[in-house]
Amino acid sequence: AQTVTQSQPEMSVQEAETVTLSCTYDTSENNYYLFWYKQPPSRQMILVIRQEAYKQQNATENRFSVNFQKAAKSFSLKISDSQLGDTAMYFCAFMMASGTYKYIFGTGTRLKVLA
Amino acid sequence: DSGVTQTPKHLITATGQRVTLRCSPRSGDLSVYWYQQSLDQGLQFLIQYYNGEERAKGNILERFSAQQFPDLHSELNLSSLELGDSALYFCASSADVYYGYTFGSGTRLTVV
Secondary structure (H helix, E strand, O other): OOEEEOOOOEEEEEOOOOEEEOOEEEOOOOOEEEEEEEEOOOOOOEEEEEEEOOOOOOOEEOOEEEEEEOOOOEEEEEEOOOOHHHOEEEEEEEEEOOOOOOEEEOOOEEEEEEO | OOOOEEEOOEEEEOOOOOEEEEEEOOOOOOEEEEEEEEOOOEEEEEEEEEOOEEEEEOOOOOOEEEEEOOOOOEEEEEOOOOHHHOEEEEEEEEOOHHHOOEEOOOEEEEEO
8 A cells, every 4th residue: 555654744944945845655556646735724725746757857836846756755845935825734645647546645744934 | 716616615513413515526527536634634535436437435434425416516425423524525626637636625524
Protein backbone atom coordinates (compact mmCIF):
# COMPACT_ATOMS: atom_id res chain seq x y z
CA ALA A 1 0.00 0.00 0.00
CA GLN A 2 1.11 3.51 -0.70
CA THR A 3 1.81 5.98 2.09
CA VAL A 4 2.54 9.70 2.09
CA THR A 5 4.42 11.43 4.90
CA GLN A 6 4.64 15.12 5.64
CA SER A 7 7.00 15.46 8.56
CA GLN A 8 6.53 19.18 9.22
CA PRO A 9 3.21 19.81 10.97
CA GLU A 10 3.77 23.57 11.08
CA MET A 11 6.10 26.07 9.46
CA SER A 12 6.38 29.81 9.26
CA VAL A 13 8.16 32.12 6.85
CA GLN A 14 8.64 35.85 6.51
CA GLU A 15 6.88 37.59 3.67
CA ALA A 16 9.03 37.65 0.51
CA GLU A 17 11.24 34.81 1.76
CA THR A 18 11.46 31.27 0.39
CA VAL A 19 10.19 28.18 2.16
CA THR A 20 10.33 24.47 1.36
CA LEU A 21 7.73 21.94 2.47
CA SER A 22 8.76 18.31 2.48
CA CYS A 23 6.86 15.23 1.39
CA THR A 24 8.02 11.64 1.13
CA TYR A 25 6.06 8.69 -0.13
CA ASP A 26 6.34 4.97 -0.35
CA THR A 27 5.29 2.91 -3.34
CA SER A 28 6.49 -0.05 -5.35
CA GLU A 29 4.89 1.34 -8.49
CA ASN A 30 6.79 3.08 -11.24
CA ASN A 31 4.08 5.15 -12.85
CA TYR A 32 2.19 7.63 -10.71
CA TYR A 33 1.39 11.28 -10.17
CA LEU A 34 2.08 13.62 -7.29
CA PHE A 35 0.21 16.75 -6.36
CA TRP A 36 0.35 19.60 -3.90
CA TYR A 37 -2.94 21.08 -2.76
CA LYS A 38 -3.44 24.22 -0.71
CA GLN A 39 -6.27 24.59 1.82
CA PRO A 40 -6.63 28.18 3.03
CA PRO A 41 -8.88 29.12 5.95
CA SER A 42 -11.79 29.15 3.51
CA ARG A 43 -11.22 25.32 3.51
CA GLN A 44 -11.36 25.13 -0.31
CA MET A 45 -8.84 22.59 -1.68
CA ILE A 46 -6.87 24.26 -4.46
CA LEU A 47 -4.43 22.50 -6.77
CA VAL A 48 -1.02 24.13 -6.59
CA ILE A 49 1.19 21.95 -8.76
CA ARG A 50 1.44 18.44 -10.23
CA GLN A 51 4.28 16.14 -11.21
CA GLU A 52 4.29 13.09 -13.45
CA ALA A 53 6.62 10.42 -12.14
CA TYR A 54 7.97 9.52 -15.56
CA LYS A 55 9.12 13.10 -16.15
CA GLN A 56 12.48 13.95 -14.65
CA GLN A 57 12.00 17.68 -15.09
CA ASN A 58 10.69 19.38 -11.98
CA ALA A 59 7.33 21.11 -12.34
CA THR A 60 7.06 24.88 -11.91
CA GLU A 61 4.03 27.12 -11.60
CA ASN A 62 4.95 30.78 -11.10
CA ARG A 63 6.32 31.09 -7.54
CA PHE A 64 5.78 27.40 -6.82
CA SER A 65 8.20 24.68 -7.82
CA VAL A 66 8.92 21.13 -6.79
CA ASN A 67 12.05 19.11 -6.18
CA PHE A 68 11.11 15.61 -7.32
CA GLN A 69 13.60 12.90 -6.40
CA LYS A 70 12.11 9.65 -7.66
CA ALA A 71 14.79 7.34 -6.30
CA ALA A 72 14.52 8.93 -2.87
CA LYS A 73 10.71 9.05 -3.14
CA SER A 74 10.74 12.69 -2.20
CA PHE A 75 8.52 15.48 -3.51
CA SER A 76 9.13 18.83 -1.83
CA LEU A 77 7.38 22.10 -2.59
CA LYS A 78 9.28 25.36 -2.75
CA ILE A 79 7.43 28.63 -2.44
CA SER A 80 9.42 31.66 -3.51
CA ASP A 81 8.64 35.28 -2.62
CA SER A 82 6.11 34.14 -0.02
CA GLN A 83 2.95 36.19 0.21
CA LEU A 84 0.42 36.57 3.02
CA GLY A 85 -2.11 34.81 0.83
CA ASP A 86 0.06 31.70 0.88
CA THR A 87 -0.94 31.12 4.52
CA ALA A 88 -2.74 27.76 4.41
CA MET A 89 -2.53 24.03 5.01
CA TYR A 90 -0.59 22.29 2.28
CA PHE A 91 -1.27 18.67 1.43
CA CYS A 92 0.86 16.35 -0.63
CA ALA A 93 -1.07 13.69 -2.56
CA PHE A 94 -0.12 10.52 -4.43
CA MET A 95 -2.15 8.98 -7.23
CA MET A 96 -1.49 5.83 -9.21
CA ALA A 97 -1.43 6.25 -12.99
CA SER A 98 -4.00 3.50 -13.41
CA GLY A 99 -6.73 1.88 -11.37
CA THR A 100 -8.94 3.86 -9.04
CA TYR A 101 -7.25 7.28 -9.39
CA LYS A 102 -7.87 7.92 -5.71
CA TYR A 103 -5.55 10.19 -3.79
CA ILE A 104 -3.46 9.16 -0.83
CA PHE A 105 -2.93 12.34 1.16
CA GLY A 106 -0.28 13.28 3.65
CA THR A 107 -1.28 14.76 6.99
CA GLY A 108 -0.55 18.30 5.88
CA THR A 109 1.77 21.15 6.78
CA ARG A 110 0.32 24.33 8.22
CA LEU A 111 2.21 27.27 6.72
CA LYS A 112 1.99 30.75 8.17
CA VAL A 113 3.44 33.69 6.27
CA LEU A 114 4.46 36.49 8.61
CA ALA A 115 4.26 40.17 7.70
CA ASP B 1 -16.08 29.38 -7.52
CA SER B 2 -14.41 26.10 -8.50
CA GLY B 3 -17.38 24.88 -10.53
CA VAL B 4 -18.04 22.00 -8.13
CA THR B 5 -21.07 22.79 -5.98
CA GLN B 6 -21.72 21.18 -2.63
CA THR B 7 -24.81 21.67 -0.52
CA PRO B 8 -25.41 22.31 2.26
CA LYS B 9 -22.28 24.11 3.48
CA HIS B 10 -23.03 23.34 7.10
CA LEU B 11 -25.16 20.67 8.72
CA ILE B 12 -25.79 20.05 12.40
CA THR B 13 -27.70 16.95 13.35
CA ALA B 14 -28.18 14.55 16.24
CA THR B 15 -26.74 11.10 16.72
CA GLY B 16 -28.76 8.37 15.08
CA GLN B 17 -30.07 10.62 12.34
CA ARG B 18 -29.62 10.37 8.57
CA VAL B 19 -28.39 13.13 6.26
CA THR B 20 -27.81 13.57 2.55
CA LEU B 21 -24.97 15.60 1.11
CA ARG B 22 -25.24 16.77 -2.47
CA CYS B 23 -22.59 17.47 -5.09
CA SER B 24 -22.83 18.87 -8.61
CA PRO B 25 -19.62 18.32 -10.56
CA ARG B 26 -18.10 20.78 -13.01
CA SER B 27 -19.93 20.87 -16.28
CA GLY B 28 -18.77 17.99 -18.45
CA ASP B 29 -16.90 16.11 -15.71
CA LEU B 30 -18.05 12.50 -15.53
CA SER B 31 -16.09 11.45 -12.44
CA VAL B 32 -17.09 12.31 -8.88
CA TYR B 33 -15.02 11.51 -5.81
CA TRP B 34 -16.01 11.80 -2.15
CA TYR B 35 -13.47 12.44 0.60
CA GLN B 36 -13.80 12.82 4.36
CA GLN B 37 -11.54 15.21 6.25
CA SER B 38 -11.43 14.70 10.00
CA LEU B 39 -8.99 15.77 12.68
CA ASP B 40 -7.97 12.25 13.64
CA GLN B 41 -7.93 10.56 10.23
CA GLY B 42 -6.98 13.37 7.87
CA LEU B 43 -8.24 13.23 4.29
CA GLN B 44 -9.64 9.83 3.41
CA PHE B 45 -11.05 8.59 0.12
CA LEU B 46 -14.61 7.31 0.44
CA ILE B 47 -15.99 6.45 -2.98
CA GLN B 48 -15.77 7.23 -6.69
CA TYR B 49 -18.40 7.32 -9.40
CA TYR B 50 -17.94 7.57 -13.14
CA ASN B 51 -20.89 8.38 -15.37
CA GLY B 52 -23.38 6.89 -12.94
CA GLU B 53 -21.46 3.77 -12.01
CA GLU B 54 -19.50 3.06 -8.87
CA ARG B 55 -15.82 2.70 -9.76
CA ALA B 56 -13.98 2.42 -6.49
CA LYS B 57 -14.58 2.25 -2.78
CA GLY B 58 -12.28 3.34 -0.02
CA ASN B 59 -12.75 3.17 3.73
CA ILE B 60 -16.45 3.91 3.51
CA LEU B 61 -18.58 2.68 6.38
CA GLU B 62 -21.56 0.43 5.70
CA ARG B 63 -23.75 3.16 7.20
CA PHE B 64 -22.68 5.40 4.31
CA SER B 65 -23.84 5.07 0.73
CA ALA B 66 -23.67 7.16 -2.40
CA GLN B 67 -25.01 7.36 -5.90
CA GLN B 68 -24.55 9.36 -9.06
CA PHE B 69 -27.62 10.33 -11.02
CA PRO B 70 -28.14 10.60 -14.81
CA ASP B 71 -27.55 14.36 -14.65
CA LEU B 72 -24.19 13.48 -13.00
CA HIS B 73 -24.88 15.05 -9.64
CA SER B 74 -24.02 12.81 -6.72
CA GLU B 75 -25.40 12.30 -3.24
CA LEU B 76 -23.67 10.88 -0.19
CA ASN B 77 -26.04 9.42 2.37
CA LEU B 78 -24.90 9.05 5.96
CA SER B 79 -27.15 7.14 8.36
CA SER B 80 -27.18 6.15 12.03
CA LEU B 81 -24.85 9.05 12.61
CA GLU B 82 -22.29 8.93 15.38
CA LEU B 83 -20.26 11.69 17.00
CA GLY B 84 -17.20 10.42 15.16
CA ASP B 85 -18.82 11.12 11.80
CA SER B 86 -18.37 14.84 12.41
CA ALA B 87 -16.07 15.98 9.63
CA LEU B 88 -15.70 18.00 6.48
CA TYR B 89 -16.95 16.06 3.47
CA PHE B 90 -15.53 17.01 0.11
CA CYS B 91 -16.71 16.20 -3.34
CA ALA B 92 -14.34 16.52 -6.28
CA SER B 93 -14.70 16.05 -9.99
CA SER B 94 -12.30 15.63 -12.87
CA ALA B 95 -12.31 15.55 -16.64
CA ASP B 96 -8.76 14.23 -16.81
CA VAL B 97 -7.48 12.90 -13.50
CA TYR B 98 -3.87 13.30 -14.58
CA TYR B 99 -4.33 17.04 -14.29
CA GLY B 100 -5.81 16.82 -10.82
CA TYR B 101 -9.21 17.11 -9.28
CA THR B 102 -11.36 20.17 -8.75
CA PHE B 103 -12.78 20.18 -5.24
CA GLY B 104 -15.98 21.68 -3.95
CA SER B 105 -15.96 23.85 -0.85
CA GLY B 106 -17.12 20.97 1.33
CA THR B 107 -19.98 20.26 3.71
CA ARG B 108 -19.16 20.66 7.38
CA LEU B 109 -21.12 18.00 9.27
CA THR B 110 -21.45 18.28 13.02
CA VAL B 111 -23.11 15.43 14.90
CA VAL B 112 -24.24 16.35 18.42
